[in-house]
Structures are given as C-alpha cells and as structure tokens.
Amino acid sequence: MDKAFEVLWRIIAGASLVAFVSPPFLFLFGVIDSSALMLYLQQVVSGVANGCVYALVALGIVLIYKATETINFAQGEILMIGAFLAFTFINILGMNFWLGALLAAGGTALVGMGVDRIIIRPMVGQPAFAIVMVTIGFGFVARSAVSMVPGWGTDSYAIERPFAADVFTWGEIAISYDHAMIVATTVVLCAALFLFFRYTKLGIAMQASSQNQLAAYYMGIPVRQIFTLIWGLSAGVAGLAGLMLAPFTFVHTNMGMVVFRAFPAAVLGGFGSIPGAIVGGIIIGIVESLSGFYLDEGIKNVAAYVVLLLVLVLKPEGIFGVVHRKKV
Amino acid sequence: MAKDKSDAILSVRNIETFYGPIMAIRGVSLDVKKGSMVTVLGANGAGKSTILKTISGIMDTQKGTVTFEGKNITNMDPARVVKRGISQVPEGREVFPLLTVAENLKMGAYLRHDRAGIHQDLEMCYDYFPVLRERAGQIAGQLSGGQQQMLAISRALMSRPKLLALDEPSLGLSPLLVREIFAIIRRINKEQGVTVLLVEQNANIALHTADYGYVLEVGRIVLEGACADLLENDDVKEFYLGLKDHGVRGKRRWKKRKVWR
Ligand SMILES: Nc1ncnc2c1ncn2[C@@H]1O[C@H](COP(=O)(O)OP(=O)(O)O)[C@@H](O)[C@H]1O
Numbered sequence: 361m362d363k364a365f366e367v368l369w370r371i372i373a374g375a376s377l378v379a380f381v382s383p384p385f386l387f388l389f390g391v392i393d394s395s396a397l398m399l400y401l402q403q404v405v406s407g408v409a410n411g412c413v414y415a416l417v418a419l420g421i422v423l424i425y426k427a428t429e430t431i432n433f434a435q436g437e438i439l440m441i442g443a444f445l446a447f448t449f450i451n452i453l454g455m456n457f458w459l460g461a462l463l464a465a466g467g468t469a470l471v472g473m474g475v476d477r478i479i480i481r482p483m484v485g486q487p488a489f490a491i492v493m494v495t496i497g498f499g500f501v502a503r504s505a506v507s508m509v510p511g512w513g514t515d516s517y518a519i520e521r522p523f524a525a526d527v528f529t530w531g532e533i534a535i536s537y538d539h540a541m542i543v544a545t546t547v548v549l550c551a552a553l554f555l556f557f558r559y560t561k562l563g564i565a566m567q568a569s570s571q572n573q574l575a576a577y578y579m580g581i582p583v584r585q586i587f588t589l590i591w592g593l594s595a596g597v598a599g600l601a602g603l604m605l606a607p608f609t610f611v612h613t614n615m616g617m618v619v620f621r622a623f624p625a626a627v628l629g630g631f632g633s634i635p636g637a638i639v640g641g642i643i644i645g646i647v648e649s650l651s652g653f654y655l656d657e658g659i660k661n662v663a664a665y666v667v668l669l670l671v672l673v674l675k676p677e678g679i680f681g682v683v684h685r686k687k688v
Numbered sequence: 689m690a691k692d693k694s695d696a697i698l699s700v701r702n703i704e705t706f707y708g709p710i711m712a713i714r715g716v717s718l719d720v721k722k723g724s725m726v727t728v729l730g731a732n733g734a735g736k737s738t739i740l741k742t743i744s745g746i747m748d749t750q751k752g753t754v755t756f757e758g759k760n761i762t763n764m765d766p767a768r769v770v771k772r773g774i775s776q777v778p779e780g781r782e783v784f785p786l787l788t789v790a791e792n793l794k795m796g797a798y799l800r801h802d803r804a805g806i807h808q809d810l811e812m813c814y815d816y817f818p819v820l821r822e823r824a825g826q827i828a829g830q831l832s833g834g835q836q837q838m839l840a841i842s843r844a845l846m847s848r849p850k851l852l853a854l855d856e857p858s859l860g861l862s863p864l865l866v867r868e869i870f871a872i873i874r875r876i877n878k879e880q881g882v883t884v885l886l887v888e889q890n891a892n893i894a895l896h897t898a899d900y901g902y903v904l905e906v907g908r909i910v911l912e913g914a915c916a917d918l919l920e921n922d923d924v925k926e927f928y929l930g931l932k933d934h935g936v937r938g939k940r941r942w943k944k945r946k947v948w949r
C-alpha cells in the first residue's frame with residue numbers, strides 16, 4: 361500500500377514537472393500555435409532573469425554552508441545592505457553606475473567579513489543551532505539599523521541605471537535591459553568564480569578548508585581567515601544580487617525576503633552544491649514566472665515550495681546532491 | 689644507544705594534555721635526534737595522536753614544553769609550527785577528497801612561495817610515489833587507501849619539513865603495502881635528511897624501520913631504547929610483538945601493566 365502511494369506520488373510529481381516544459385513539444389506536434397509558444401518563452405526568459413538573483417543568493421548561502429556548516433539566515437539582509445550601499449553610492453553620491461556597483465559589492469563584502477569576524481567567530485564551538493539563531497538575530501538587527509540610517513529609512517527607492525527601463529526584442533520575445541543585465545552579470549560572475557576556485561591558490565585553499573578543516577590546519581592554511589574571506593565573497597555576491605533585484609522590488613528594508621526563494625533554490629540543487637544552487641535558483645525563477653502567468657497570481661508566492669516538494673519527491677537528495685555514506 | 693640530548697631537533701618535556709576533564713597525556717617527555725627516525729609505540733587510545741596534536745599546536749598542553757631546534761614552540765599556532773618545519777601526516781590520511789592529487793600537493797606547499805623549489809619537491813614526491821604522477825589529475829577521494837596514504841605523506845613533504853610526523857601510516861593497509869610505504873619513509877629519512885617521528889600500533893614494522901623507540905601506555909612513556917634493543921626486550925616481545933606463548937599471557941600482562949603504571 362505504501363509502495364503504491366509512493367509510486368502515485370512520483371507520477372503526480374513527474375507529470376507536474378513535465379507540464380512546465382511541455383509547450384515547446386506541444387508546438388512541435390501542432391497542438392499550440394507559435395504565438396502561444398512565444399508567450400511561454402517570454403515567461404521563461406523573465407523567469408530565468410529572476411532566477412539568476414535567487415541563484416546568486418543561494419550560491420552565497422551554499423558557499424558559507426560548505427565551508428563552515430553554518431546556515432546564514434541573514435543572507436537576505438546582507439543583500440539588502442548591498443542594495444542600500446549601491447543606492448548611496450549611485451543616487452546619493454552620484455557616482456557612475458558601474459563604479460557604484462563595484463564599491464557596493466566591495467562594501468557588502470566588508471560587512472560580510474565583519475559579521476564573521478565579530479559575530480560568528482566568537483561562537484565557534486557552540487552548537488550549530490545557536491550559531492543559526494545568531495544569524496537570524498543579526499538579520500533583525502540589520503533591518504532595524506538600516507531603517508534608522510539618515511537618508512535610508514523605511515522608504516522604497518529605485519537605483520538610477522545607465523540604461524533605459526525599457527525592452528529590446530529578440531525575435532518576438534521582449535527582453536528588458538534590466539533582465540539582460542542580470543543574466544549577463546550572473547554569467548560573468550559564475551565564470552569568474554569558477555576560474556577563481558579552480559585555478560587560484562586562494563580559491564583552492566577555500567575548497568580545501570571546506571572539505572577538511574583539520575587537514576587544512578595541518579597544511580598551515582589560516583582556516584579562520586579563509587572562512588572570513590568566504591563570508592566576504594558570499595556577501596559581495598549578495599550585494600550585487602541586491603543591486604540587480606532593486607529594479608523589481610525596489611531598495612527597501614524588507615527586500616531580504618528574497619531568501620525565501622533562495623533557500624528552496626539551494627535545497628533543490630542539493631544543499632552544498634554550487635552548480636546546484638545556480639540551477640535550483642533558475643528553475644525556481646522559471647516555475648514562479650510560469651505559474652504566475654498561467655495559474656493564479658497567488659500561486660507565484662508558493663511556487664518555489666511546490667516545485668521543491670515535487671523535485672524532492674523524485675530525488676530526495678536534490679538535483680546535484682550526493683547521498684553521503686560514511687566510509688568505515 | 690646512549691641518548692645525547694644536545695643534538696635533539698625536537699624535545700618534549702613533561703607535557704600534560706587534556707580532553708576536557710580527561711587527562712590523555714600524563715607527563716610525557718621524549719627526544720628526537722636530528723636526522724634520525726624515532727617511533728612512539730602504543731595500543732589504541734594510549735595517547736599517540738594526542739602527543740602529535742600537541743606538538744603541532746592543534747591541541748594545547750597544560751604543562752611542560754615542546755622545543756624545536758632549540759626554540760620553544762609550546763602551544764604555538766599550527767600554521768607557525770608548519771612554518772618552523774614540522775609537518776604532519778594525520779591519522780586516517782585526511783586528504784582533501786574533492787581536490788585533485790596535484791591540488792592536494794599544492795596545498796601542502798601553502799606557506800611556501802618559492803615556485804622553483806615547490807616544483808622540485810613535487811617532482812621528488814612523484815619520484816618516490818610514481819603512482820601519484822599517474823593520478824595527478826584525479827580526485828583524491830577516488831584513490832585507494834594506500835594511494836591516499838602516499839598522497840598524505842607527499843603532501844606533508846611539500847612544505848619541505850625538517851621533521852615529518854606520521855600518525856599510524858600503516859592503518860588499514862595490507863602488510864605488503866605497509867612494508868613498501870615504510871621502506872620509502874625510511875628512504876626519505878636517509879636521502880632527504882628529514883627527521884621522522886613515527887607513531888604506530890604496528891610495533892613490528894615500526895621497530896624494524898626506526899632507530900629509537902618509546903613505548904606509551906595510557907598517556908605515559910613506560911619504556912624507551914634503541915629499536916634493536918626493544919626488539920629483544922621481553923615485555924615488548926610479549927605485549928607488542930605477540931611472540932610469547934599464550935599460557936601465561938593474561939596473568940603476566942596484568943601484573944606488568946600495574947608495574948608500568
Ligand atoms: N575528542 C576526544 N574527546 C575525549 N577524549 C578523547 C578524544 N580523543 C581522544 N580521547 C581520549 O584520549 C586518549 C588518547 O587518545 P589518542 O591520542 O587518540 O590515542 P591513540 O592515538 O594512541 O589511539 C584516549 O583514551 C581517548 O579516549
């Protein structure tokens with residue numbers, strides 16, 4: 361009976377997921393016409409762009425988790441700080457957009473390193489649960505602190521961009537410059553991170569410290585400082601994500617809510633896998649966009665969790681996850 | 689062999705190391721002569737790993753001193769201990785499982801910046817363990833146990849240590865492989881002039897490879913001497929080499945243990 365139930369569940373999950381990718385095939389078999397297909401692709405494109413933001417936030421969470429086994433619930437607030445910094449540099453101080461973006465990413469990286477150095481490091485050795493609570497606490501403090509900064513407050517702001525809030529067309533699909541920038545930035549960032557982790561001594565040392573902390577100490581790798589740098593890297597990425605999210609949610613103390621899309625993205629990819637976090641983020645972006653368009657608008661808010669549930673039914677360890685079996 | 693303490697590269701004096709309230713090391717002293725190979729023998733839980741961890745600064749001692757090349761390195765930061773020239777091959781190998789063999793070796797040289805020297809040492813490791821050259825691009829987690837041990841030893845050599853500390857390199861390996869690896873360790877000791885401190889449960893191979901030995905029981909040194917002499921010692925023969933007949937063993941062991949404590 362249990363077995364039958366499980367099979368049924370899997371069929372439902374599989375069929376629901378297949379539905380999301382069906383339109384191109386329906387078009388090939390002549391069931392729908394090309395304008396219907398274009399509408400679908402339009403949603404996919406904007407879904408990919410939103411998904412890139414989720415992916416970057418999830419990537420930061422996974423980087424920290426892999427290294428320190430801490431789940432940073434304040435990643436959203438760090439993103440929010442990044443967006444406020446970008447707003448400050450670009451709007452208030454009138455800097456060039458790209459320079460402002462770079463400084464905001466750097467500033468957010470410093471905030472991340474500060475969080476690790478001042479808040480997390482003294483907690484080393486405490487139960488994981490306590491450390492997670494501390495990150496949640498930091499999130500709350502950060503939100504109210506930001507709201508008290510003169511010039512920031514609780515209002516919503518838009519960051520001035522050098523390109524029009526406009527669209528260009530690609531075939532019959534309209535793509536906004538904002539979306540294009542998000543995708544381009546994400547691609548460049550992921551490539552840079554890949555090269556960094558693969559080919560630089562520091563990048564390899566970060567991997568080494570994540571994989572075997574004790575052995576890293578034996579090699580003379582300054583593990584604690586490496587972890588601080590990982591926090592900085594992860595926060596810097598979140599800062600850029602905040603800047604890119606700004607055109608859609610505006611810069612606001614609550615924009616950190618995006619973590620509620622990023623966490624399912626990380627789990628979907630198999631918590632602990634960086635490619636998984638990116639793919640997971642993009643899948644959630646696409647599903648959210650499609651379900652907001654074809655189904656009820658309200659579904660959009662829970663789409664991330666529905667798709668998470670469906671995928672985990674089929675593959676409990678996540679898309680890129682590995683089943684850990686402890687060797688004797 | 690009379691011990692001349694003045695030419696010891698490493699001297700441990702009366703260290704006491706705790707795990708919380710548990711006293712794992714109860715006043716251990718030992719000397720490692722420069723260029724020699726010294727072994728510390730002990731059963732499971734005797735405190736061998738704890739001694740090595742204390743030397744490399746992974747754990748702090750409450751009492752006593754560790755002196756390396758005449759300088760006090762007691763409770764020094766692990767990275768600084770590596771920089772001073774003590775490198776460790778940890779128990780259970782502890783390779784970086786998802787890094788390639790070459791990347792693992794590169795991490796062994798983390799504190800070094802002399803590219804030419806690093807390259808030279810890499811070639812040296814590949815010459816001692818040719819299988820690592822063949823597997824250079826492979827993920828370390830996919831190597832066999834013996835290959836991982838070879839990698840762990842090579843990785844420790846990549847810091848160009850003056851003293852190489854090995855924690856039970858024979859663990860989980862076939863007798864044939866153990867003999868092969870110990871022979872290479874001995875060659876490295878002779879050819880490269882690297883002093884070796886070897887911690888082992890496998891007394892037979894350790895005493896046949898090293899110069900001088902200490903016997904550790906429950907956190908204390910109970911016996912020491914040249915390996916050739918220890919091999920002839922009745923207690924060592926009986927309790928560590930298993931050479932006496934079984935009739936009197938249980939009784940004698942109990943009695944001797946009490947005396948040793
Ligand atoms: N993490 C730990 N916590 C508490 N006790 C420990 C820990 N590690 C080792 N011990 C105790 O310290 C003693 C020495 O351990 P260890 O140095 O690992 O022995 P060996 O390496 O000789 O097998 C043992 O009695 C062991 O139970």
Ligand SMILES: [Mg+2]
Pocket residue numbers: 736737738779855856
């Ligand atoms: Mg041990």
